[in-house]
Amino acid sequence: MTYILYGEKGSGAFCVEAALAEAGVTPAFHEISLEKDEQRSEDFRALNPSGKIPALKLPSGAIVTETAALLVLIAERHPEAALLPPLESPERAQALRWIAFLASEVYPMVEIADYPERFVAEHKAAAILQLAAKRRIRQRMEVVEAAALGEPWFLSSGFSAVDIYAVMFSRWRECRSESWREAHIPKICAIAAALSERPALKPVWEKYFPLG
Numbered sequence: 001m002t003y004i005l006y007g008e009k010g011s012g013a014f015c016v017e018a019a020l021a022e023a024g025v026t027p028a029f030h031e032i033s034l035e036k037d038e039q040r041s042e043d044f045r046a047l048n049p050s051g052k053i054p055a056l057k058l059p060s061g062a063i064v065t066e067t068a069a070l071l072v073l074i075a076e077r078h079p080e081a082a083l084l085p086p087l088e089s090p091e092r093a094q095a096l097r098w099i100a101f102l103a104s105e106v107y108p109m110v111e112i113a114d115y116p117e118r119f120v121a122e123h124k125a126a127a128i129l130q131l132a133a134k135r136r137i138r139q140r141m142e143v144v145e146a147a148a149l150g151e152p153w154f155l156s157s158g159f160s161a162v163d164i165y166a167v168m169f170s171r172w173r174e175c176r177s178e179s180w181r182e183a184h185i186p187k188i189c190a191i192a193a194a195l196s197e198r199p200a201l202k203p204v205w206e207k208y209f210p211l212g
Contacts, residue, residue, distance in 0.1 A: 022198075048063065145188055
């Protein structure tokens with residue numbers, strides 16, 4: 001049995017598929033349409049009660065969710081892919097730090113920016129909340145930008161799962177403007193350019209970001 005990835009092209013499934021690609025693994029892909037609210041269907045909630053994507057079925061049949069957890073899990077299951085620095089290295093601690101930062105400081109803001117009505121029912125208040133979330137995303141991404149050390153990778157030790165995670169957010173809505181990216185997160189832009197040229201990742205990049 002292989003891995004089965006449940007997700008959509010506009011979702012965090014990019015991170016999971018990219019990490020697996022680096023490990024030399026091509027998962028079976030089961031599309032869950034956000035536009036059709038399929039993530040809230042009874043069938044999908046049986047896999048992930050939170051009703052969010054991505055979700056990954058392991059070869060054992062177990063279901064694992066949460067993008068950050070999946071990045072670490074794949075790195076641990078496939079150490080040959082070198083998605084995380086060695087266990088005892090200072091870079092390992094920094095990799096985990098920034099994966100957690102992106103998961104806790106950026107990802108929740110994306111849901112608020114996309115679906116403010118889930119948090120505030122009144123239309124005007126929802127619009128204000130949405131704007132605040134969009135600003136927060138950009139501010140938090142600037143914090144990530146300032147922490148990037150490598151040339152071009154985030155860590156001085158080289159490519160890691162942090163690069164995959166940070167680049168995904170830089171391609172999403174609030175950071176999609178090329179002029180904003182180039183002015184405010186140029187190091188992450190350089191990471192994206194290098195990531196898109198990695199042989200194992202090229203097909204995944206073209207699948208999720210066909211316009212570059």
